[in-house]
Amino acid sequence: MPSYLKAINSQVGRKFMTGITGIGLMLFLIGHLGGNLTIFGSAEAFNIYTDKLMSLGPLLYVIEAGLAFFFLYHTILGVSIWLNKRKARPEGYNEYKTRGGASHQSLASRSMIYTGTIILVFLVLHIIHFKFGADYSTVLSESGKEVRDLRRLVIEEFQKTWVVIGYVGVLGLAILHLSHGFWSAFTSLGMKHGDTSKKIQTAAYAFAIVIMAGFIFIPLYIYFTGGEGSLIAY
Amino acid sequence: MSKNFTVHLKYWRQNGPTAKGYFEERTLDTVNEHMSFLEMLDVLNEELQLEGKDPVEFDYDCREGICGSCNLVINGQAHGPKKGTACCQLHMRNYKHGDKITIEPPRAAAFPVIKDLVVDRSAFDRIIEAGGYVSVKTGSAQEANARPIEKETSDIAFDYATCIGCGACVAACPNASASLFTGAKIAHLSQLPQGQVEQSRRVVAMVDQMTEEGFGDCSNYGECEAVCPKEISISAIAEMRKDYVKAVFS
Ligand code: HEM
Ligand code: SF4
Ligand code: FES
Numbered sequence: 001m002p003s004y005l006k007a008i009n010s011q012v013g014r015k016f017m018t019g020i021t022g023i024g025l026m027l028f029l030i031g032h033l034g035g036n037l038t039i040f041g042s043a044e045a046f047n048i049y050t051d052k053l054m055s056l057g058p059l060l061y062v063i064e065a066g067l068a069f070f071f072l073y074h075t076i077l078g079v080s081i082w083l084n085k086r087k088a089r090p091e092g093y094n095e096y097k098t099r100g101g102a103s104h105q106s107l108a109s110r111s112m113i114y115t116g117t118i119i120l121v122f123l124v125l126h127i128i129h130f131k132f133g134a135d136y137s138t139v140l141s142e143s144g145k146e147v148r149d150l151r152r153l154v155i156e157e158f159q160k161t162w163v164v165i166g167y168v169g170v171l172g173l174a175i176l177h178l179s180h181g182f183w184s185a186f187t188s189l190g191m192k193h194g195d196t197s198k199k200i201q202t203a204a205y206a207f208a209i210v211i212m213a214g215f216i217f218i219p220l221y222i223y224f225t226g227g228e229g230s231l232i233a234y
Numbered sequence: 235m236s237k238n239f240t241v242h243l244k245y246w247r248q249n250g251p252t253a254k255g256y257f258e259e260r261t262l263d264t265v266n267e268h269m270s271f272l273e274m275l276d277v278l279n280e281e282l283q284l285e286g287k288d289p290v291e292f293d294y295d296c297r298e299g300i301c302g303s304c305n306l307v308i309n310g311q312a313h314g315p316k317k318g319t320a321c322c323q324l325h326m327r328n329y330k331h332g333d334k335i336t337i338e339p340p341r342a343a344a345f346p347v348i349k350d351l352v353v354d355r356s357a358f359d360r361i362i363e364a365g366g367y368v369s370v371k372t373g374s375a376q377e378a379n380a381r382p383i384e385k386e387t388s389d390i391a392f393d394y395a396t397c398i399g400c401g402a403c404v405a406a407c408p409n410a411s412a413s414l415f416t417g418a419k420i421a422h423l424s425q426l427p428q429g430q431v432e433q434s435r436r437v438v439a440m441v442d443q444m445t446e447e448g449f450g451d452c453s454n455y456g457e458c459e460a461v462c463p464k465e466i467s468i469s470a471i472a473e474m475r476k477d478y479v480k481a482v483f484s
Pocket of ligand 1: 015016018022023074075113119177178180182184185186
């Protein structure tokens with residue numbers, strides 16, 4: 001009944017889209033982690049995987065544009081919701097305390113804007129770091145094709161102390177974002193309170209920890225084994 | 235007879251919507267555990283008036299948790315510390331000798347201060363006016379079971395309908411969102427047959443009005459449910475979202 005444009009900009013629509021884009025980004029994280037873990041496959045698995053991605057050609061641009069759009073839309077909504085609260089309550093409380101109980105107020109839910117902003121800054125640095133990092137090349141044994149040796153770059157970079165500290169720190173904070181975000185997204189899409197909601201909150205903690213533990217494991221493993229641990233084939 | 239005890243009050247004073255507010259402090263020595271919170275404020279006002287000072291304005295009517303007039307924010311919590319309890323039903327036995335009690339009005343741009351602790355909640359009335367009614371002609375009262383409604387459904391509808399419009403949900407929400415109130419008003423009607431006819435129009439109009447009044451967005455903090463004196467579940471917000479999406483595609 002209302003136009004789609006109006007609906008999407010309504011308070012319900014904005015929250016709905018925060019949820020949709022959040023879920024989209026979480027799905028992206030699952031795929032991204034899956035790809036990263038190929039670094040523990042055969043000596044060439046990671047480079048074969050990244051080469052496959054890069055040879056997608058125009059399709060890759062479409063995927064990248066889609067991702068950028070999701071990030072951007074999610075950020076705009078998150079920031080505007082946050083800005084709006086200042087308008088809705090220009091004069092704050094002298095004293096404020098959560099009642100606990102049914103409340104989902106927590107460090108995680110109160111810091112979404114901060115953890116989100118950190119993720120955004122990290123994202124930019126991360127792209128500069130690897131996508132526009134040193135351009136090593138190598139030849140794949142089977143096809144004889146010359147490809148970018150991203151694996152070498154990753155293994156080299158994760159032996160630098162400050163790089164590892166930075167990655168582990170940001171990914172650790174992302175646990176907070178996801179542990180509230182996962183539950184919140186379902187709530188935004190119309191999930192009712194009750195048993196399912198409790199299960200989803202448990203699933204949210206599990207998802208946040210498992211996904212981020214997966215991402216964090218890679219730099220830590222490379223750092224502490226000097227890139228020569230038994231999980232890394234040469 | 236229980237002994238009187240002392241509390242240290244710090245309460246908001248403001249002469250009008252645009253006036254600058256400030257805190258005033260006063261120690262009350264004659265507080266009794268049997269008093270309700272509002273009776274304690276009556277004692278305060280009596281003292282103030284005996285000294286020829288202006289009483290502290292605060293809202294109330296029924297003083298039994300059913301009208302939704304009272305809405306003080308006490309030590310940072312809407313309606314004070316007790317679950318499922320409007321501040322008119324909060325008793326001073328929940329406090330002890332020497333406690334410091336800070337009292338503020340609900341703070342939201344959409345609830346301008348009229349005086350001291352009294353705020354203008356007509357924004358809620360306008361949200362109701364936008365669609366919180368049924369206009370189908372249901373005729374005169376029928377036999378109650380003429381149209382059977384599952385007990386589960388009628389219970390849910392009734393739970394949502396218990397909203398007394400106090401505005402604690404707005405007061406406690408970190409975003410000052412009115413989603414629980416609006417959700418409850420939409421959801422209690424959308425459960426029942428009488429509510430179906432205007433359902434799409436209703437949800438869109440009420441959500442629009444809520445936005446227009448200047449309430450914040452909902453971030454799913456769930457604080458509203460925790461402070462609601464009627465313990466209305468945030469499932470009401472889920473119902474509102476579901477109905478809204480249905481309306482968009484209808
Ligand atoms: C991989 C990246 C990200 C993922 C997986 C993610 C995931 C999520 C999810 C699932 C939610 C819950 C949505 C909802 O409540 O319906 C959420 C909320 C939020 N996100 Fe993100 N997010 C990411 C990046 C970002 C970035 C870059 C920002 C930028 C500031 C951000 C800011 C926020 C904010 C402020 C909220 C809370 C919105 C509210 O208060 O209602 N997020 N995020
Ligand atoms: S939903 Fe609860 S807190 Fe909000 S106005 Fe209704 S009764 Fe008050
Ligand atoms: S005065 Fe009526 S609910 Fe508190």
